[in-house]
Amino acid sequence: MIQEILARQQHESWGAKVIERLSKDLRRDFPEMKGFSARNLKYMRALAETYPDELFVQQLVAQIPWGHNVRILDKVTTSQEREWYIYKTIENGWSRNVxxxxxxxxxxxxxxxxxxxxxxxxxxxxxxxxxQLLKDPYNFDFLTLGQDAHERDLERGLLVHIRQFLLELGAGFSFVGSQYHLDVGGDDFYIDLLFYHLKLRCFVAIDLKMGKFIPEYAGKMNFYLSVLDDQLRHPSDEPSIGLILCRTDNQLVVEYALRDVNKPIGV
Structure with missing residues (x-):
């Protein structure tokens, strides 16, 4: 059908209202079927022009619902980015709204x-x-925090909106706890947020900071990860990973701070 639209337009020219006439013909000939509005047919034409590779359409584009394809056509301008969103939709099972x-x-x-x-x-x-699982920046627009908010305010806000927070973190994160207690030789330490990642097969510790990154944060996270690997990590688990969430960061400072740290950390 899409090829028929393109062929008719090439033969009859753009001014011939091919799509409008074809829409009427299809709805007349197939009254029990839906989806033949002029608007839908225009999207079909756009899809055919955007994805000329039929194999790509069959193997990927056809694997996501029509409404998802329409959103991608409307909102994404480059072929590489469109393909990326199609892959991620299939991989994560995103709804149209997500x-x-x-x-x-x-x-x-x-x-x-x-x-x-x-x-x-x-x-x-x-x-x-x-x-690939980490982002910069993270989008916490679902929170309403004032300029004078502290780390605990951020933590409480993320827990109240845990569904949106998990969506922003991405697929595979399973929530373990907040202010997760670690006992080290009788001294008490607390990880702001602890997750287990099902694909990575490891714990992910998150440290929340409302200000800019400073090098001391890397040492603190390195300590947390050492304790997690010693106390919680199962022999079949991969090494625990740390994620430090800051309001701002100086990339060069972060690179120096992480250069000689032997535990996997992202900022």
């Missing part, structure tokens, strides 16, 4: 952009996967 939220938040441009030391501290396959 897909639209991810596009509007610029997920494609944020994914995998956190500064980390993963290439030095994790095996190659684990490092690549972990890097």
């Amino acid at each position: 897909l639209e939220l991810q596009i509007d938040s610029g997920l494609y441009r944020r994914q995998g952009k956190a500064v980390t030391n993963f290439t030095r501290t994790l095996p190659p396959a684990q490092s690549d996967l972990a890097q």
Whole structure:
């Protein structure tokens, strides 16, 4: 049908209102079928022009609902980015609303952009996967925090909106606890948020900071990860990963701070 639309338009020219006439013909000939509005047919034409590779359409584009394809056609301008959102929709089972939220938040441009030391501290396959799971920046627009808010206010806000927070973190994160208690030689320490990642097969400790990154944060997280690996990590688990969430960061400062740290940390 799509090829018929393109062929008719090439033969009869754009001014011939091919789509409008074809829409009327189809609705007349197939009154029991839906989806033949002029608007839908225009999207079909756009889809055919956007994805000329029929194999790509069959193997990927056809795997997501029509409404998802329409959103991608409307909102995404480059072929590489469109393909990325199609892959992620299939991989994560995004609803149309979630897909639209991810596009509007610029997920494609944020994914995998956190500064980390993963290439030095994790095996190659684990490092690549972990890097792609982290973002910079994270989008917490669902929170309403004032300028004078503290880390505990941020933590409480994320827990109140845990569904949105998990959506922003991405697929695979399973919540373990907040202010997770660690007993080290009788001294008490607390991890702001602790998760287990089902794909990475490891614990992920998150430290929340309302200000800019300072090097001392890396040492503190390195300590947490050492304790987690000693006390919680199962023999079949991968090394625990730390994520430090700050309001701002100086990339060069982060790189120096993580250079000689032997635990996998992202900022």
